[in-house]
Amino acid sequence: MDNKDYKLFTLEDFLSDDFFIASVKSPVRQSTAFWQDFVASDPPNISEYLVARRYIESSNEILPFITDREISLLWDNIVAETGLNKPERRPRRKYMLYPAAVAASVLMLFALWPSDDVTRHVEICEYACAKADSTESREAKLILSDAKTVVITDKEAEIRYDDSKITVSRSQIPKEESAKYNQLIIPKGKMSRLTLSDGTKVWVNANTRIVYPAEFTGKQREIYVDGEIFLDVVHDDRPFIVRTKGLNVEVMGTRFNVCAYDKGELERIVLVEGSVRVADKTGGNKRVLEPKQMYEAAGGETRVEEVDVRKYASWIEGLYYFDRERLENVARLLSDYYGVSIVCSEKTGGFACSGKLDLKSDLDEVLLGLSLSLPVVCEHVGDDMYIIVLKTTESQP
Numbered sequence: 164m165d166n167k168d169y170k171l172f173t174l175e176d177f178l179s180d181d182f183f184i185a186s187v188k189s190p191v192r193q194s195t196a197f198w199q200d201f202v203a204s205d206p207p208n209i210s211e212y213l214v215a216r217r218y219i220e221s222s223n224e225i226l227p228f229i230t231d232r233e234i235s236l237l238w239d240n241i242v243a244e245t246g247l248n249k250p251e252r253r254p255r256r257k258y259m260l261y262p263a264a265v266a267a268s269v270l271m272l273f274a275l276w277p278s279d280d281v282t283r284h285v286e287i288c289e290y291a292c293a294k295a296d297s298t299e300s301r302e303a304k305l306i307l308s309d310a311k312t313v314v315i316t317d318k319e320a321e322i323r324y325d326d327s328k329i330t331v332s333r334s335q336i337p338k339e340e341s342a343k344y345n346q347l348i349i350p351k352g353k354m355s356r357l358t359l360s361d362g363t364k365v366w367v368n369a370n371t372r373i374v375y376p377a378e379f380t381g382k383q384r385e386i387y388v389d390g391e392i393f394l395d396v397v398h399d400d401r402p403f404i405v406r407t408k409g410l411n412v413e414v415m416g417t418r419f420n421v422c423a424y425d426k427g428e429l430e431r432i433v434l435v436e437g438s439v440r441v442a443d444k445t446g447g448n449k450r451v452l453e454p455k456q457m458y459e460a461a462g463g464e465t466r467v468e469e470v471d472v473r474k475y476a477s478w479i480e481g482l483y484y485f486d487r488e489r490l491e492n493v494a495r496l497l498s499d500y501y502g503v504s505i506v507c508s509e510k511t512g513g514f515a516c517s518g519k520l521d522l523k524s525d526l527d528e529v530l531l532g533l534s535l536s537l538p539v540v541c542e543h544v545g546d547d548m549y550i551i552v553l554k555t556t557e558s559q560p
């Protein structure tokens with residue numbers, strides 16, 4: 164990379180940069196992480212970066228160079244299709260590029276990419292990165308604008324967007340008080356159900372942040388997720404796109420679960436009904452899922468397998484199903500759901516759990532159930548903190 168300042172790159176610079184081209188065409192873990200950090204830094208040339216990336220993704224061959232006339236034509240098409248401003252040109256060298264038929268390629272690219280999609284994708288990703296409020300707070304928050312934040316005290320709040328108002332539990336807020344994008348932050352120990360402006364229902368799990376427009380406009384619907392949600396997407400003519408740190412999931416009308424934390428490596432999509440198309444941020448590893456299939460991505464590797472969807476979607480009904488799940492993973496889920504710290508000792512974390520937990524019960528009952536089904540006891544060691552240790556002769560009833 165030769166310590167290049169990519170924040171100063173023009174479209175032409177991106178299209179001629181060997182590292183950038185290789186990152187798009189043959190991504191590896193290090194290059195993917197590099198460009199994710201670049202986007203997260205909110206660079207001033209993010210639009211040119213995204214246009215260059217999509218252009219290269221749509222290309223299949225390499226030709227000697229692109230001419231000044233072709234660069235000008237490329238920008239003319241981009242300006243016409245997206246409304247982006249054409250930048251001032253700088254003295255340039257010859258640019259290696261994919262491929263020659265620039266005008267035809269650009270028209271084909273934007274036929275697949277709705278005319279306002281470049282701007283909208285940039286905006287929601289910029290907002291998600293720039294407004295990344297923490298889920299560590301004890302209270303749920305609905306951030307409507309820089310000047311308007313609603314603190315939600317209910318454990319399971321209902322939020323609904325209508326034509327003229329936003330209903331939060333028992334309160335109503337005029338929609339004009341909302342900015343273009345809103346952010347719902349649900350901390351550990353709480354959940355929420357959100358009805359978006361198109362009628363799509365979203366169950367938001369604990370320790371989750373979701374960014375979405377107050378009103379869907381244009382040719383597609385788009386949200387950003389950091390955490391876990393379950394969606395029941397209303398069908399209409401516009402695709403519905405869920406963006407995460409590393410994945411894009413496109414649907415029309417369907418029911419599915421998304422688990423993808425910005426700070427975690429594993430991202431998981433589980434389809435209950437309908438059909439979804441999944442791709443990573445580079446546009447690669449594309450798969451179309453069928454009902455009862457799970458897509459997992461981690462460390463540059465992906466896999467698809469058939470699963471029992473109850474294990475991944477039953478949390479919206481206040482239940483957890485486990486099939487030989489490690490106890491330390493169960494403890495982590497319970498920690499998020501009940502908003503306390505539950506950890507396993509070194510000797511108990513690997514125990515396999517199978518069965519069902521009713522989360523509508525209080526925590527003490529749930530922990531008692533674990534101690535009756537496994538050789539463990541759950542000790543209360545401080546304020547909102549438990550440790551699961553091996554059961555001894557003295558601790559047995």
